Amino acid sequence: MGLTGLLAADPTQLLPAREQMAFTLGFHIIVVPFGTALPFLMMVANYRGLRYADRDALLLAERWSKVAAVLFAVGAVSGTVLSFEMGLLWPGLMGRFGAAYGIPFALEGIFFFLEAIFISIYIYGWKRLRPWPHFWSGLPVVLAGVGGTASVVAANGWMNLPGGVTVRGGRVVDVRPLEVFFNRAFWYEFLHMFLAAYIVAGFVVAAVYAVGLLRGRRDRYHRVGFLIPFTIAAVVTPVQVLVGDLVAREVFHREPVKFAAMEALQHTRDHVPETLGGVVVDGKVRYGVEVPDLASLLAGFSPATRVQGLDAVPPADQPSQHLVNVVHLSFDIMVALSLLLLALVGWFGLSWWRRRDLPPSRWFLRGAASSGVLAVGALETGWIVTEVGRQPWTVVGLLRTVDAVTTHGNVWLFFTGVLIIYMAVGAGTVLVLREMHRRWQAQDDVVVPYGPPERGSPAREAVPP
Amino acid sequence: MSDAAAAILLTGILLYVVFAGADFGAGLWGLTAGGLTRGRQPRAFMEAAIGPVWEANHVWLIFSLVVAWTSFPSAFAAAMTTLYAPLGLAALGIVLRGTGFAFRRVVIRSEQQRVASAAFEVSSIITPFFLGTVVGALASGRVPAQGGGDALRSWTGATSLLAGGLAVSASATLAAVFLVKDARLRGVVGLQSYFARRARASAAVVLVLSLVGLAVLSHDAHRLTTRLLGRGLPLLLLALVAGLGALLLLRAGRPWVAPLLAVVAVASLVLAWGIAQYPYVLGTHLSIAEAAAPRPTLVSVAVIFGAALLVCVPSLTLLYVLHQRGRLVEP
Ligand code: HDD
Numbered sequence: 001m002g003l004t005g006l007l008a009a010d011p012t013q014l015l016p017a018r019e020q021m022a023f024t025l026g027f028h029i030i031v032v033p034f035g036t037a038l039p040f041l042m043m044v045a046n047y048r049g050l051r052y053a054d055r056d057a058l059l060l061a062e063r064w065s066k067v068a069a070v071l072f073a074v075g076a077v078s079g080t081v082l083s084f085e086m087g088l089l090w091p092g093l094m095g096r097f098g099a100a101y102g103i104p105f106a107l108e109g110i111f112f113f114l115e116a117i118f119i120s121i122y123i124y125g126w127k128r129l130r131p132w133p134h135f136w137s138g139l140p141v142v143l144a145g146v147g148g149t150a151s152v153v154a155a156n157g158w159m160n161l162p163g164g165v166t167v168r169g170g171r172v173v174d175v176r177p178l179e180v181f182f183n184r185a186f187w188y189e190f191l192h193m194f195l196a197a198y199i200v201a202g203f204v205v206a207a208v209y210a211v212g213l214l215r216g217r218r219d220r221y222h223r224v225g226f227l228i229p230f231t232i233a234a235v236v237t238p239v240q241v242l243v244g245d246l247v248a249r250e251v252f253h254r255e256p257v258k259f260a261a262m263e264a265l266q267h268t269r270d271h272v273p274e275t276l277g278g279v280v281v282d283g284k285v286r287y288g289v290e291v292p293d294l295a296s297l298l299a300g301f302s303p304a305t306r307v308q309g310l311d312a313v314p315p316a317d318q319p320s321q322h323l324v325n326v327v328h329l330s331f332d333i334m335v336a337l338s339l340l341l342l343a344l345v346g347w348f349g350l351s352w353w354r355r356r357d358l359p360p361s362r363w364f365l366r367g368a369a370s371s372g373v374l375a376v377g378a379l380e381t382g383w384i385v386t387e388v389g390r391q392p393w394t395v396v397g398l399l400r401t402v403d404a405v406t407t408h409g410n411v412w413l414f415f416t417g418v419l420i421i422y423m424a425v426g427a428g429t430v431l432v433l434r435e436m437h438r439r440w441q442a443q444d445d446v447v448v449p450y451g452p453p454e455r456g457s458p459a460r461e462a463v464p465p
Numbered sequence: 466m467s468d469a470a471a472a473i474l475l476t477g478i479l480l481y482v483v484f485a486g487a488d489f490g491a492g493l494w495g496l497t498a499g500g501l502t503r504g505r506q507p508r509a510f511m512e513a514a515i516g517p518v519w520e521a522n523h524v525w526l527i528f529s530l531v532v533a534w535t536s537f538p539s540a541f542a543a544a545m546t547t548l549y550a551p552l553g554l555a556a557l558g559i560v561l562r563g564t565g566f567a568f569r570r571v572v573i574r575s576e577q578q579r580v581a582s583a584a585f586e587v588s589s590i591i592t593p594f595f596l597g598t599v600v601g602a603l604a605s606g607r608v609p610a611q612g613g614g615d616a617l618r619s620w621t622g623a624t625s626l627l628a629g630g631l632a633v634s635a636s637a638t639l640a641a642v643f644l645v646k647d648a649r650l651r652g653v654v655g656l657q658s659y660f661a662r663r664a665r666a667s668a669a670v671v672l673v674l675s676l677v678g679l680a681v682l683s684h685d686a687h688r689l690t691t692r693l694l695g696r697g698l699p700l701l702l703l704a705l706v707a708g709l710g711a712l713l714l715l716r717a718g719r720p721w722v723a724p725l726l727a728v729v730a731v732a733s734l735v736l737a738w739g740i741a742q743y744p745y746v747l748g749t750h751l752s753i754a755e756a757a758a759p760r761p762t763l764v765s766v767a768v769i770f771g772a773a774l775l776v777c778v779p780s781l782t783l784l785y786v787l788h789q790r791g792r793l794v795e796p
Pocket residue numbers: 160185188189190192193195196197199200240241242243244245247248251258334335337338339375376378379380381382383384385386387389
């Protein structure tokens with residue numbers, strides 16, 4: 001096998017292409033909240049710092065912006081790889097539907113520009129911009145985060161419920177751009193993802209300070225560092241559970257096959273129980289716990305609600321049993337993690353309401369310290385529900401995944417390269433962030449950004465840490 | 466309308482080549498800067514020069530990719546299924562480069578700095594080289610309209626190697642010229658001659674590559690050569706004049722003159738390619754009109770491009786102005 005042979009070997013590309021797509025998207029989505037929601041946390045801390053002359057909050061904002069700088073770079077490059085992969089792995093999708101699917105991505109370009117421009121101004125502006133203009137330079141980043149999320153999710157929603165295209169003879173002959181963007185899955189997917197980003201950024205940042213508090217660093221700096229992100233996540237989480245419930249009902253109405261996979265429901269029926277856990281083996285759900293009637297109740301507010309089962313799908317379009325299990329378990333995990341987070345938030349809310357303070361128990365802090373991981377888990381499993389739940393389609397009803405995948409090149413080779421480099425990048429990111437953390441811990445009397453925070457005074461030189 | 470979309474695509478590529486090219490070049494010069502101690506000053510200088518702007522400059526690549534797949538989906542798929550090797554390598558290079566740069570800024574231990582620098586600097590050569598070979602493959606018509614062209618020979622022809630070499634050396638020149646300007650503005654005398662030497666050396670490489678290249682090109686891509694020397698000739702001459710002018714005025718006249726001339730030179734080269742290739746996207750077998758998406762899509766792309774200009778030009782200007790005034794510094 002010569003070099004050409006090695007570059008173009010495997011005719012069955014589907015497996016590596018899917019694994020690679022899943023891996024790179026799963027990687028990218030972890031850093032995304034730090035591009036969309038972390039800037040908001042920074043602005044809150046920055047505002048507190050300036051408005052109330054709060055040095056701790058200012059210092060937090062400055063340090064978070066340094067973390068954002070690193071994660072933003074990782075997000076930008078991992079996103080670029082995704083853009084390449086759209087064509088390299090899925091030429092069938094881009095070649096046939098690029099004219100429609102591409103429109104939201106084109107719009108996203110604007111938001112990427114704004115994000116990249118203003119996050120630079122914000123990050124590099126600490127020393128030499130005046131305090132309030134510097135603060136406001138963060139706002140476009142937050143707004144661009146909203147627009148960016150909306151655009152990418154619009155593309156994803158279009159794959160789930162495509163609209164706005166006329167296809168003739170396998171070719172797109174007409175496109176209605178607004179219908180493409182505001183497809184029938186857009187609003188609920190967008191809202192849900194948007195809130196998810198705030199939840200993830202909030203809990204992950206709070207978790208860092210929870211660890212500090214657990215280790216006995218109970219100073220004001222750590223308290224503020226915990227409270228700002230945790231409060232934001234605590235407000236958003238209950239809303240997200242309600243929205244999630246709404247999303248599930250929309251999926252029940254609009255994407256019945258995905259819903260059947262989420263519930264691992266084989267046969268169309270009413271009085272459908274909610275199956276917690278369990279796997280489908282030979283067409284039967286095993287090892288699960290059934291709560292009678294609950295699925296019907298949640299979907300249609302009545303135990304008599306009929307839910308379509310997987311048997312309603314023509315055999316050729318049925319997802320494989322293995323995929324159904326992945327979707328079902330992922331859904332259960334997302335909901336379970338959400339409920340855990342909700343409980344944690346409830347505990348916090350109760351304690352704050354009664355005593356204006358954190359719950360005194362170390363168990364609360366332990367919970368908070370793990371909340372970041374739980375939130376990321378919910379994010380990842382949610383996406384798995386969406387993406388795997390669409391199989392065997394890439395664009396539901398229009399394009400099968402087998403027809404989207406590339407038939408050229410050796411994807412295993414590409415995948416291996418991606419794996420090695422991403423491992424290095426992932427490890428590097430963790431290492432770098434830990435180093436920064438350690439350096440910050442080592443310096444006790446740091447000089448605060450902007451110098452003494454008198455409002456409106458020109459920024460003074462700060463000593464770089 | 467399809468011509469408008471093609472023009473937008475070419476504009477995106479041009480802006481990427483000019484703006485990101487200068488960033489790539491700065492990475493390349495890092496390689497020649499020597500070890501950690503000796504190279505500390507020029508590296509720090511280059512870092513300060515590109516730190517706040519490289520991400521914004523990088524977005525032009527995303528923009529071009531997205532415009533390509535939205536406006537010319539089938540041609541995009543054809544290029545992807547043929548040129549996956551250089552494109553995949555370029556993508557990996559981009560990851561190494563961006564993260565290498567971001568990490569280098571924040572790590573302090575020298576062995577970590579060494580690794581991060583190496584990742585950044587080496588991939589600053591790899592990435593433009595492979596992207597250049599892709600352009601060469603497209604320009605010399607080696608991507609079949611239905612895709613799946615030769616995995617290796619499509620991008621290892623003389624035109625591709627030439628374009629790859631040009632991409633690297635032109636980036637290096639751009640960067641060096643810009644850095645001379647920065648050194649002059651900041652009054653760092655030592656670095657002025659340091660980067661001026663490098664600007665001249667890399668410009669000489671560009672010139673030699675272009676001249677030798679034209680000879681090679683006429684064998685490898687005959688039609689392209691005739692077009693370049695036909696309707697592309699004024700632009701090639703402009704590139705030559707502007708390039709020489711940039712070198713001559715490198716340390717004379719106002720600091721901004723040489724960089725502007727260098728930008729004109731590089732931009733004319735890109736435009737010459739675009740004009741030589743018109744009206745085809747791929748070789749002479751797929752025309753812009755045939756490859757174009759349905760009209761409403763093209764209109765959307767044009768509208769989005771217009772909006773992007775409205776929003777991004779003032780923002781980018783703000784970024785560059787703040788940067789030039791020294792308001793954006795390492796926190
Ligand atoms: C922190 C994150 C988070 C939390 C707490 C939840 N979700 Fe979620 N969920 C996501 C993060 C997420 C997500 C990753 O963001 C997804 C993937 C695609 C999307 O739009 O959102 C998602 C998708 C998603 C889908 C599939 C939508 C589709 O394919 O169109 C359903 C049905 C739910 N979720 C339901 C819920 C329910 C009932 C929840 C609470 C009890 C819940 N989610 C909490």
